[in-house]
Amino acid sequence: MPRGWLLAISIGALLLVACSTSSDVAPQSEEAASQSSQQDAAAATDTSNQKNAQDNSTGATRAESPSPTAQPDSVSPPGRVERPAGGRLVRLFSDPPTLDPHITTDSTSAVIVNEVFGGLVTITPDIVIAPDLAEDWDISPDGKVFTFRLRQDAKFHDGRPVVAEDFRWSLERAADPLTESPVADLYLSDVIGVADKLNGKAETIQGLRVIDERTLELTIDAPKSYFLAKLTYPTAFVVDRKNVEGNKNNWVFEPNGTGPFRLERYDIGETILLGRNENYHLGPPFLDEVEFILSGGDPMLMYENDEIHVTGLGLADLERVQDPANPLRNELATAPPGFSVSFIGM
Structure with a gap:
């Protein structure tokens, strides 16, 4: 297929991105594989998707949240950039350890x-x-009580409105010992009573x-400027109670979510296919579909054979691709810096 620019999405290294004028690939867009307001592309890197309050959804390091005295009228949803829509993005990926947001701890699942x-x-x-699903919020003068008002147009993929009770049940589930969330204590224990549960x-x-x-109240144990940032982590995401309890063992393969994409198909070891949610409350994503190939392969070879639309570039191929005579040189992009936290035991 004809090559050109599509979008630059990677983990802070050199990468190749391919484009086509045909309908199987979306036009260039900095947000082409995701909703314009919330996450980068479903094909985006772990950096742009994880929405982790520590690092990095799917996302970058967590931003510091508004101060305890910040007013909700200063908060506005991310702006939507008008771009051409349609097409499919294909990338090489691997099977996520889980698709349950309340037990997600890794960047692969978070994508x-x-x-x-x-x-x-x-x-x-x-x-x-x-x-996101809250249109705004108030913070009490002492910085400990957060009152969230949900959007009237917030809906699950099946069209059912998202209400405050959905969030109450979801947070109770995340903190339930039976859920065995490895990160509920880290991301939710600021809320009074989570540790006890x-x-x-x-x-x-x-x-x-x-x-x-449409109104939910969270009370934390002390003023903390980073509390809102913690709520961007999947542990605090809403899930559909009927969906979860209706098929406790396999509901994640047919999830009724609220995000910009629906999980259309998941064949373990083969493929994950995401389809556009036309009714997404922050505006539908630009791409029709995002396909994740899970069966493995040589990413550089697959890219050159037009089997995938984006790949990282290793040192072994760098000199060859940077050669002015190589047509791939025009497809070389430098991804924005990534953020991570590393620990060294002493």
């Missing part, structure tokens, strides 16, 4: 989870906390309250 599910707030490519000392979360159908 998919952040496109299928969502939470009260999100983080923009500019590392700013922004509304995780330890089996309470059946409900004390600091979690449904005020009405």
Whole structure:
């Protein structure tokens, strides 16, 4: 197929991106594989998708949230850039360890989870906390009570409206010892009562309250400027109770999420196919579909054979691709810096 620019999505290295004038590939867009407002492409790197309050959804390091006295009228959803829509993005990937947002701890799972599910707030490519399913929120003068108001147009993929009770049940599930979330303590324990529930000392979360159908209140143990950033992590995402309880063992293969893409198909070891959610509350994504090839292969060879549309570039191929006589040189892009946290044991 004819080559050109599509989009630059990688983990902060050199990469090749291919494009076509045909309908199987979307036009150039910095957000082409995702909703313009929330996450980068489903094909985007772990950096742009994880929405992790520590690093990095699917995302970059977590932004510091508004101060405890910040007012919700200063918060606005990410702007949507008008771009041509349509086409399919194909990339090489690997099987995610889980598609359950409440037990997601790895960046591979987060790439998919952040496109299928969502939470009260999100983080923009500019590392700013922004509304997602909550249209706005208030923070009490003492910085400990957060009152979220849900969007009226927020819906699950099946069209059912998302209400405050959905978030209450989801957060209770994430903190339930039976869920065995490895990260609920890290991301939710600022909320009063979460630690007690995780330890089996309470059946409900004390600091979690449904005020009405569209209003949810969270009370934390002390003012913390980073609390909202923690809520961008998948542990705080909403899931559909009926969907989860209707098929407890396999619901993640047919999830009823709220994100910009639906999980259309997941064949373990073969492929994951995401389809556009036309009714996404922040505006439908630009791409029709994103295909993840899970069966393995040589990424550089697959790219040159037009089997995938983006790949990283290793040192072994760098000199060859940088040769002015090589047509691939025009497809070479430098990805933006990635963010990560590493620990060295002493």
